[in-house]
Each structure stands twice: as structure tokens, then as C-alpha cells.
Amino acid sequence: MSENETEQQDAEAHELSESVATLISFDEQIAQMQAARAEVLANMGRIALEQMGRMTSRDSRDREIPMRAVAAEVAAALRLSDRTAQARIDDAIEVTGAYPETFASWSAGRVSERHVQEVLRAGVNLTDAAAKARYDREVVAVAEAETPGRLRGFAVALAEKAQPRTLQERFDDANATRTVRLFDLADGMSSLNAVLPSVQAHGIFNRLTQQARALKDFQAGRSDYGTREHEQPADDHRTTDQIRADLFSDMLLTSVPSLDPLAGDDCGGLGAIKAIVQVTVPATTLAGTASTPADLSGLSLVDPESARRLAGTAPGWDRVFTHPVTGTVVSVDRYRPNDQLKRQLRARDQHCRFVGCRMPTHRCDIDHTVDAALGGPTHQHNLAHLCRRHHSVKHASKWSVKQVGDGVLEWTSPTGRNYTDKPPGVAFAPDPAT
Template structure:
């Protein structure tokens, strides 16, 4: 561990001299940063050992499974164990284990420089990513140049040199590699909080730059038209006019709105049929809205008047999976809905009591879908659409098909439960108790639904709460 005592001023120094203070501060920061880098390197080494442990477990416990399947299950089990301690997704942990093992095994010079704090974690990622495609015969040469280029340089500046060296030594051309990686083009979503998500796209660099440039041109055209309309000091009544003097959106906001408008309403001209089959497909969003949010008149105005304890009458709605969204969007979506399903919850605990539906099997599925709005394995947050309904006690061993013996698990953790030493028990009220292969216990409770709850389920007369309109 590095000595960080230099961060404390020597009693003989003059604390009023800024140069003296800054010198001591720089010395302390340098030592602290080096210590942090060494700890990051130690964590990578530990994750690499975890991967080796998974390999050993797979070798000792394989029975009937293929080597690849046994190794994958063992890695899942070890990753889940570590994830419970680190409070991370076990998918993320498993990926980091594999990456760390590859770094330690195939990039020894990079790992030594990392451990010595000559380069930091960002340098390591750059070298590892760029050198992943190189053959064993040239990787040592690449590491030597890449590490030397990274020492004493920022990761951003070093990246260009590292990638150029990797390209020079690569066994296949950029054109060939691009053809392969284009097979993995995709679109994904990422939660950001406050009712927002990010939409990501992986595609050809030329395509992505073209999309961004077109959105920028469109946004600039709108901004120019807005500015022109404002100069003319009137709002055109011409429906074909582009300018709006009251439009104060920034270029970033305009690009985002134009992109959303195009994706939600535009036609996929390069893929659609003459009859417009793809154009006819409309976006579908599953949302849960508390009834008081739909009927409240004071949305976004703070606490509702007349409610007990000054509690807010309207509560956020949720997308499937638990992502909160703003009240205005929820009401807009609700206004266009053609059908509703009512979920009854306990007024104090928020526990789900029933779901309105007629057929028993579907009723039970709806009930569990509402109760388990994410995978019920600790640290996992996949939404209901990705779940299997798992019998905690297998039906083959007498387990009943009822709420108290069922839980929603994503396919990854469904397999983990049945194929590894992870065990689960039902503790009532939807609470699951998981026991790991080394004996650690994790409690997973059903995520609370969106609901308005107060201390007293029966509000006193005159409280101002109107009865529900159904």
C-alpha cells in the first residue's frame, strides 16, 4: 500500500503559502491515485481467480453436461455469489470475471504496469480492447509499444497510438472485421431515472454519422425558422409554416424530439411493403397507473389538499419493470388505452391482493406478473416480459401451481436454480429466501407496486378523499 502521509502538511511548513499547500496537495493526490490504481489492479486479479475457481468447479462437478455448458453454469454460480457481496448484477460480474481472466492470462505486461500504477484502468481497457484481436505471435510486441505509449499520457491521447499499432499488427483488415461486427448491430434501452431512458444504437460508423447529421440539419432548419418567425413578431397561421416564435428548444432538444418523432411515426421505406405493413405497426407501452393519479387535479402541485399527513395525492406511474414516468405522460397514455386491468393492493403494505380477470390460469399469471415486476433472483432487474413462472418446489415433487409456490425468474436464473447448488424457499407474502452454494442467505422481497398508501387504511370523515370512481 502506498504511503499517503505526504498529504498531511509538515508542521514546519507555512500553511499560508499557497505554493507550499499546493505542493503538499499534489504529493498527496499522486500517492492516493497510485494507491487507488493498485487496488483496481488487485480487484482484477481477484476476479481472474474467481474465474479460475469456476473452471475448477466445472471440472469437478460435471456430470452429463458438455464442458462448455458446465463451465457456463459454474461461472454463473460463482458470479451470483460475488454479486450478492458486491451488490451488483451477476451478469456484470460474470462478464468482468471473464475479462479479468483474459487480461491476466494474455496481457501480462499490461497487468504488471497496472499493478505498478504506471498506467490506470482506462489505459488497461484501451490496450485490452485494441489487442484482443491480435495473434499470440505479435501480442508481446503490441503490449510493449502500447504500455510505453500509455505511461505518462492521458488515456484519450494514448488511445490513438494504441489503436494504430494494433491495426498495423492485426491479422485481418478493418474491412473484414467490420463485416463481422456488423452482424452484432443492435438497439437497446437504458434506465436513467426521473422518468427517462436512453436509446442506444450500434451500426456502421457512416450510418450513425449520417443519422446524427440529418437530425442536426433538421434541427438547424427548425431553429432558423423559429428565429425568423420571432423576428417577424407574429406567429404564422399557415399550417405549412415551419417557424414558431415561441419554440425555445435547444439544438440537443430539437435533435431528440425529431428523432423520437421520426422513429414513432415514420415509415421504414427501405423495408416496408407497398401496402405499408410495417408503417401500420404502432408503438406499444405497458404502464401501471395508480387510480388517484388519473383522477387527481393537483398533479405536480406538491401535496394534495385534504389528504392525511399532507401526503401527495398523485403518485408516479410505472412502465413494465418498475421505471417511474411522469404524470402527464401517464395520463396521455391512459387516455389512448382501449382496455384496462385492475390490480387490487393492500392500502397499507401495497401487497397485491387480486387481479381482475376471468380464467383461473390467466388470472394467476396476471397476479404473479403484477407481483413480480422483475426477476426474483437477488440483484436481477429484468422486467416481467423476460420471466418464466418457476415452481419453487418442482411440480414433479408435488409442488402446487399457486401463488405461494411460484415466482418469476428470468431464463438465466431459472436455469441457475435448477442446474446449480443455489436453493430457494418461499417465506410467505411473496418473500423468497435464496441460499448460495457456500451457505450465504439472501432475502428477496416483491418490489412494491405503485400505490398510494397512508398510515390509516380507513381515513376519518372529512379527510377530503373522494371514493374511487368504480
Template sequence: MTEDAFEFDARSAPWRGPDAREWIEWRLAEAEVEAGQAARALATQMAAMADVLAEAERHPEVFAIFDGEPTADDLRVAYDAAVADLAVRLSVAEGTVALMAHQARNLRTRAPLTWATFREGDISAANARKLADVLDSLPVAASCDSDLDARAVDLARLAPARFAERMRTLRERLHPRALEERHRDAAASRRVVREVEPDGMAWLGFFLPAAAAQAAWERIDAAARHLAVPGESRSLDELRADVGADLLTGFHDPETAPRVTVGVLVPMMTLLGLSDEPATLEGYGPIDGDTARRLAAHAPSFHRILTHPVSSTVLDVDRATYRPPADLTRWLRLRDGTCRFTGCGRAAKNCDLDHTGDWAKGGRTAAGNLAHLSRRHHTLKHRSRWRVEQGPGGILTWTSPTGHVSTSDPPPF
């Protein structure tokens, strides 16, 4: 049945026909067809990413600046510049570009059956990429590649969670190395991850050896349950979160807590309680006025920078020296928040403060000529064919080695 067989009715269902079952079946079929097309499109995109990065390695002169034969470091710069070019064009993270290209190479070379099935749209992107990740966790010369490849095609129609479970089980059976050795290597990748969320909230996650994670959970859970007495208004989840935060921030023992410094930018009228304009927490973004006033009043480790009550700006003062003084550095760190390369989220405090126009060529040490760049993007600015200009308001315009022009997110102030 074709879409034209139904009468469009914008007030209720998108399409209205005499037989509801027939309409449902048609829409189900449409969803299924589109799922296949989406998988095919993503496979094509991943292949294109892998091809671009491969060409950057074969022809580094397109992306990097060097004399004579390229060194290993020149090749790395060219590769990073190509990754950045793709990321800006596609509006995705550079890590995502590198990962998707790597997954495409993995599937092409180590799982040709699954790759062909993916290109035909007969396995979901989630399942194909999961297999790529599993292959990546196995030695490159593993003899089990063909077994995993064939099994993945057989299980292609499973839901992603079930498919991932089957792949993990197969991996454990087929892995040539002992689990003890693999655990020692995996423990070296333990880390803490923070993800910003709306409404003044954020996630904080720990990737730990299972024994340590379980012990930490048991301690937090036990303390939370101890606090869950009659009359306590917080839920058990809220109590666990509060206990964990207290342990990490040192609230339970201020004398032994490590001293940390965080910037909070508070509009003057908000500080006085005469406005609800949000303040800005360094490394996070907007926070509510009540929280900002509490931090400004009671937290000596917070630097307070008060902005103009009308224009919300800090007056710029030109500097005659190369290194910006502490007050200007602090203001720029709060202004930028993150690396100013398009799409990069590295916190400004972990970046280099770069003169957009080289200081050696007359560039001023002033807010209008300074911006935070991660070490990676600072290197690309100087050693690759990426170019940047800073305009009024601190807005940066980047031009990629292949001519794509993008404007980085302007600072919030």
C-alpha cells in the first residue's frame, strides 16, 4: 500500500485510513526499511572517514607543514589535522571521528562478512560497532576473528544489549590470553569521567577494577542506609549521591580535605540578591544564583570575579609583556570555559593560553588576542595548515587545510 492511499489529518494521526491494522503495518515496514538505510549510510560514512585518514597518512603535505621528508611527528600532526577537519565538517567530536574510522578499518580487515552485511544494511550500526570493539580488544593476529565474524552475522538481528552479551561471552571463550594478564592491562586504563548535564547537574563516573568499585559502592550504600532514618526526606538514591559527594569533596573532614581552586563568575546584581541572572562555574557553565551566592560567601577556595551590572563585561587592559598576568588569565579562563577550537570540550584550565596573532609579530597580550587552546589544537594551529582569526567579542574563525570555514562557539560574556 502506498502513502497516497491514506488521507492526511494533521489534527490526529499523521495518516488516517479505513484499516488501522493496515496503516500500522505500513508504518512498521517503513521504519524497518529506514533502519536498513540508516545502517548503510553510516557504513558509507565510516568508510569515507577511514579513507580520508588513510590519505592523510599517505599525503601528509595536504594537512601539515614540514620541510623535506615527513617525520613520524609530522605524520601525527597531519593525521590530527585531518581528524579535526572531519570533525568540524560533520559536527562530531574528534574522538568520535578517530573511533569510527578505526572501527571501519577493523571491520574491513578482520570481519569482512560483517562489514559486507553492514554495508547492505542487514546489521544495525550498534551491533557492527560492538563487534569492532570486541575485535579491538583481541590481538590483531587472533585466529578467532573468523569465528566472531561468522557468529556476528548469525546474530545480526539480536537487540544491541543481547548481541553485546553474546559477543562478550564469545570473546571470553576465544581470547588467547589468560584473564589475569588481561585484568592487569585493563586496570591501567582506570579513570574518572565527568559529563555535564542541564539544570546545574553533572555525572561523575569511575572506571575501576571490579573489586574496588564494589567496595566503594558497599561503603556508600551502607552509609546512605545508616542515614535513612524515620523523618529523613531524602530518597536512598539522593542519600547515596550526597554521601559520595561528601566523601570526595572533604565536607565530612574539612581539615584533611585537599585544597582545590575553582572559579565562579558572579554578576554583581546576582551577588546582591537583586537578580536571578545565572552565575558561571568554571569547567561547568551556568549555575543558579543561590548556589553562586553560597560559594562566593563561604568557599575561600573560589575566586570571585564580579562583572559589570549592566554590560556583564570585564574591561580589557592591553599588556606589554608576553605572559598574561594572573587577573587577566583568570578572567580569560572563565570567559572561554573550554578550548576554543570548534567542538573541543577540554576545560580551559587544562589548555594553553595562546596569542591568536603571534606576539612575536606584534600580537597584543590582551583579551581580544588571547584564547585557550588544548595542546593538541595549539599544535595544529602552528604546525598544520589550520588557520584562525579572532574577531570582535572573542569569536574565532577557523579555516581547515581543505578550505572549510567554521566559527567556534563564542564565549558567553
């Protein structure tokens, strides 16, 4: 590389670094302004609440008029719908009043509006003031360190930990509300919405997704299923979403997919594709000595009774050992050892380990942090899941990564900035050390 090329690369790296610093500053200022806006909206909402409190009418519609009037005022001024304006006022009242730690962090520019939305969404079922205060203190530290997407699972778990009622009690109530609803839309379309236990809902969506991908691979000639004699894959320009919808209709109306090009004599076709759902269950819950909820891949919590039922019907299950304080997965074993290292990495990582990425492990590659060709060992301390996008970024750009212990990855960007990615661990609180 010539001296001129080196100087050009150094100049470009400096400009990129300055640009990143400018973006960080802009985002902090944006967050501060958004927090200030929320404070104004909250004050307007509280004025409306005071006016509502002075009204003597017993008609709830009459009592709502002051808030509707304020929402209309905001909507007209900001060119929003009344409902959007009302939702913003409600959120502003909640975050400024019930979550002072989160609001202070937002006002200082340390978290974004999206972080605040995740905090509010996860805490929506907290009604006790003490529970909200506990949740607020614990969730703000995570919000300041994680992306909004990754914050979601942690926030759900922390809100659950703060709940005065157990998940089993609340699940029993919520499970009674399971339903399927039909809503007619325009242009000959309708929406079919189902409210189901999380394990079932994720299992259904996962199975539809696997079947849709199998069909797309078949059409692209990448399938291991092959074709029937003298049969060629037909052109199919449907998106994955469209195929999922078609399979959903097909299976519900016919019990099995009737339009299944993979159902040859020597394979099970789409019907052989099963859902993959990873549920992590505390040992004390399995034993029935505790009611700690299980964790559905960091996305949702599972009530103890359902978790025990799933474990009882599973063909095999892994025993996951976690750090008693951090919850980080440190080892996994199985009654019949089989691909133990892969299972351990899946349990530890849960998703792509690039900063902020949420791609689940079953759609990722297991990458050698130090390349195997350079002597990197095939060991948990040198392996981590990376999605295809970030796998290529690691190998084809100046991004670099090293493991610093306990599954923690330290990424270094081309501009020299360091970002730490910690393994998510389990979403439920670990059992106390004994």
C-alpha cells in the first residue's frame, strides 16, 4: 500500500469517527428535546385531569370532554390524529409520574424515545406504585446499555419480577380470555386475530415460517427434497409473508397443506416440519418447589404449569447451569450427549452476538472468534452465533471482535470505538446461590 493510499485511509477513518461522534451528539439532543416535549404534554394532560376532577356530571362521556379537548388541541397543532395525540399525552403522564428514573435518563439523552416506549409497554400491567418504582430502578440500567429490541425481553422479565401476583395466577386469568376474532377490511380482505398462550403462538408462527422457507428453497432449487419424476419447480413470486398466510389458510381449512410440492413418496413434506421453540425452565420450577416463570427465548415468559407440561412431553431436554448472580449460561449437559457444544452455545447466545442484533440462533452461523485457520480452538470461549449479515461484516470489513470471558464479546469498529455485547442469560431471576 502506497503512502498516499495510507494517508487517504487515515483521513477517511478520521472523518468517519468525527461523523459518528456528531451522530451521537445529535441523538442525545433529539432525546432531550423529546423528553422536554413529553413533559409539556404531561402538564397539559394533568390540567385536563384537574378539570375532569372538578366536573359534577356522572356521565363518563361528559367527564372525558376536558381530556378530549386537550388532545384535539395537540392534534391540531402537531397535525396528528386525536387518538395519537391522546396516546402521547397518556404515555407522557405515565413516564413523568410513575417512572422518574427512566424519565431522568431520557432527559439526559442516555436513552431514546423507543427505549421509553419499551419500558412503558412492558410495565403496562404494573398497577402497584411500589412495584413500578422497583421496576423503574432496575430497567433503566438495562435501557442505557441495550438497544430497544434487546431491552424488550429484559423489561418484560423485570416487570414480571416486580409483580405482586405470580405469573401463574395472572396466566390463569389471561388464558380464560383466549379467543379468535374476525375483522373485515377493505378490498375483499379480512383480518383473523387469535389470542393464544405464548408457547402456542410462537410455535405456530415458527412452523409456518419453516414451511414457507422450505417452499422458497424448493422453488429456487436449493431444496434437499427434490422433485417428483418429470416435475419441475413452478415459478412462485410470493413473499415469505404471503406464503405463511397461504399455508395458514390451507392447513386450517384442510387439516394439512393440500398444495404441498414437497410431499413425495420418500419424505414427509411440509407436514413433517415441526415447530422449534426454546423454553428455559428453572430447575426449582420443574421440581414444583418454586413458581418462577420459564423463559421463551428471551421474548416472553411462560407460566410454571405450562413449562412443567412442556418438559414432561419433550423428547429430551438440556440442563442449563447459570451464574447465580448474572444468570449467564456457563454450561449445558444432557442425559444423552449429542451436539452438546451447539446446544450450550444456543442456550448462552439466544441470538446473533453482534451489538444490538436480535436474529435468533437457529438462523445464525456458529463463528470462530479467532479463525480456526489461524489456530482458534473449537471451544465455547472461541465460538459465538452471528447472523449472515454480521458474519460477513466480521470477516470482510475492519470490524473486529474478541472474547473477554464469560461469553462477553468486545467489538471494535473501523473508527476505533469499542462496544461490549454480553450474553443475555436467562430472563427469569436465577435461583439464589447456596
